[in-house]
Amino acid sequence: MNKYVKQIKEGIVDQNPTLVQFxxxxxxxATTTSVSNAVGMGLAATAVLICSNxxxxxxxxxxxxxxxxxxYIVIISGFVTAxxxxxxxxxxxxxxxxxxxxxxxxxxxxxxxxxxxFASKNPVLPSAVxxxxxxxxFTVALVLIxxxxxxxxxxxxxxxxxxxSFYEPALIFILPAGAFLTLGMIxxxxxxGKSFAAAYAEAHPKPEGVEVLPDEIVTDAxxxxxxxxxxxPASEEPKEEPKTEESEVSANGSAD
Amino acid sequence: xxxLIDILLLMLSSVLVQNFIFAKFYGICxxxxxxxKPATAAGMGMAVTFVIxxxxxxxxxxxxxILEPFNLTYLKTIAFxxxxxxxxxxxxxFLKKFVxxxxxxxxxxxxxxxxxxxxxxSALLNIQNEYNFIYxxxxxxxxxxxxTMAILIFAGVxxxxxxxxAPKSFQGMPLVLIxxxxxxxxxxxxxxxxx
Numbered sequence: 001m002n003k004y005v006k007q008i009k010e011g012i013v014d015q016n017p018t019l020v021q022f023x024x025x026x027x028x029x030a031t032t033t034s035v036s037n038a039v040g041m042g043l044a045a046t047a048v049l050i051c052s053n054x055x056x057x058x059x060x061x062x063x064x065x066x067x068x069x070x071x072y073i074v075i076i077s078g079f080v081t082a083x084x085x086x087x088x089x090x091x092x093x094x095x096x097x098x099x100x101x102x103x104x105x106x107x108x109x110x111x112x113x114x115x116x117x118f119a120s121k122n123p124v125l126p127s128a129v130x131x132x133x134x135x136x137x138f139t140v141a142l143v144l145i146x147x148x149x150x151x152x153x154x155x156x157x158x159x160x161x162x163x164x165s166f167y168e169p170a171l172i173f174i175l176p177a178g179a180f181l182t183l184g185m186i187x188x189x190x191x192x193g194k195s196f197a198a199a200y201a202e203a204h205p206k207p208e209g210v211e212v213l214p215d216e217i218v219t220d221a222x223x224x225x226x227x228x229x230x231x232x233p234a235s236e237e238p239k240e241e242p243k244t245e246e247s248e249v250s251a252n253g254s255a256d
Numbered sequence: 257x258x259x260l261i262d263i264l265l266l267m268l269s270s271v272l273v274q275n276f277i278f279a280k281f282y283g284i285c286x287x288x289x290x291x292x293k294p295a296t297a298a299g300m301g302m303a304v305t306f307v308i309x310x311x312x313x314x315x316x317x318x319x320x321x322i323l324e325p326f327n328l329t330y331l332k333t334i335a336f337x338x339x340x341x342x343x344x345x346x347x348x349x350f351l352k353k354f355v356x357x358x359x360x361x362x363x364x365x366x367x368x369x370x371x372x373x374x375x376x377x378s379a380l381l382n383i384q385n386e387y388n389f390i391y392x393x394x395x396x397x398x399x400x401x402x403x404t405m406a407i408l409i410f411a412g413v414x415x416x417x418x419x420x421x422a423p424k425s426f427q428g429m430p431l432v433l434i435x436x437x438x439x440x441x442x443x444x445x446x447x448x449x450x451x
Contacts, residue, residue, distance in 0.1 A: 022429060026282060026283070030280070080333060100377060103380055172441070180433050188426045191430065
């Protein structure tokens with residue numbers, strides 16, 4: 001069970017598909033004009049991701065290597081069509097707002113990347129959890145970007161007015177240019193947070209500090225991490241031990 | 257004559273006002289991925305132009321001659337992505353055999369195009385806007401030119417950015433995204449033009 005919790009945390013924080021891996025940029029930029037659109041897009045992609053991961057994982061022994069990408073695309077587009085028809089029937093306003101970006105989930109790189117990198121090599125349950133975690137990571141990132149854009153650009157959040165009346169909404173954040181600017185600033189903030197966490201971990205080699213260390217090694221700046229570990233291995237070792245076991249468990253889990 | 261002017265205006269609008277990258281966000285992945293050098297950007301742009309023009313024609317024909325008469329229009333996403341994948345494969349084989357120089361120039365970018373949302377997006381847009389055959393091909397071609405132009409402009413910007421001394425947290429993707437935002441701001445000036 002612990003393994004799955006870790007997998008979900010990985011998808012939302014350490015390996016966030018949008019903010020860390022920069023996958024699926026088209027819907028990220030296009031559908032974050034409002035929080036409701038972002039939630040709709042995120043959940044639609046999550047549904048497709050879970051279904052396609054499960055299906056591809058079930059069929060992983062039958063799909064020939066040579067035509068696997070084409071097979072994955074057919075499976076994914078089948079589920080996307082299903083989601084599209086369901087949304088058209090039951091969530092018509094959202095369907096109208098998202099427009100062409102719903103069929104374009106087919107070519108969202110996150111889904112194909114998870115099919116190729118995870119679902120084609122792992123059993124059904126871990127694949128489903130992987131789809132859920134990556135989908136949630138995508139949704140969280142979209143909601144974060146959309147919150148910034150909607151609050152600054154329209155003064156509302158989920159359609160409710162949140163800014164004081166003297167605040168004049170800056171339309172630029174709703175326009176395409178605002179999408180690039182907001183995402184750039186958020187990625188910069190994430191980078192800053194990561195380097196703060198790394199500096200903190202270096203200054204306070206406490207269990208909490210160590211907790212941050214493995215995340216850093218996975219994601220971005222390993223250079224800053226390697227030095228303290230090499231300098232004082234004796235003091236670090238007892239605290240890191242449980243951590244490495246856990247990561248080994250998850251590594252075994254994903255290698256199954 | 258009227259129709260010709262109409263098509264030309266529509267093409268101009270797809271290049272500038274409805275630019276795939278800066279207004280519609282189709283094809284952002286290759287845009288961010290291969291725009292670090294002008295030469296690779298040009299290769300990608302050429303490959304995309306080639307595929308979008310052909311796929312606009314092919315998807316239009318399949319939609320209007322097969323899907324529509326048999327009431328299968330709800331299958332258009334699946335049908336189009338298969339057509340595009342097959343077309344990309346076909347173009348790759350054809351070029352390898354008959355135009356090796358172009359094949360070498362487009363190189364690894366061709367197979368990547370299958371999952372480029374610009375291609376599927378333009379095919380779906382043609383259907384949504386109910387363009388006829390000539391319009392579909394012309395608008396597809398123009399949109400691809402707009403994509404190529406955007407990626408080339410941006411490759412030039414990125415070549416300069418490599419020498420910029422940005423704060424550490426802004427290095428890499430954030431700086432790239434923010435400069436793209438500035439170019440998008442310039443492009444949004446075109447949206448005042450009414451065709």
